[in-house]
Amino acid sequence: MIVKRIETGQYKPGQRIPSVVDLTQEFGIATQTAQKVMNALRKDRWIRTERGMGSFVTTAEERTAEAGDAPE
Known part of the structure; x- marks a missing residue:
């Protein structure tokens, strides 16, 4: 359900x-x-989670980045 909400905007x-x-x-x-x-x-x-801030939807680029290239 969450992924669907991300995919549909x-x-x-x-x-x-x-x-x-x-x-x-x-x-x-x-x-x-x-x-x-x-x-x-x-x-x-x-998603990415920031300690003390919550979890945020990632961009398509973040989702497709190589594991070593992913932003922290």
């Missing part, structure tokens, strides 16, 4: 996405499940 590059807590409430899922979702989105480079 509902969540735009650089935009902050809902937190784990927000996801648990919106989708009625367990906190652990929401954390797994966020980890998978990070692994696949759909």
Whole structure:
């Protein structure tokens, strides 16, 4: 659902996405499940997380960059 929102432009590059807590409430899922979702989105480079700031949608360039070239 989150990827679909990114692909359709509902969540735009650089935009902050809902937190784990927000996801648990919106989708009625367990906190652990929401954390797994966020980890998978990070692994696949759909989002980047900035400590203390939240998680943000990456650009298409960030998603396709080589692992060593990805911005931190």
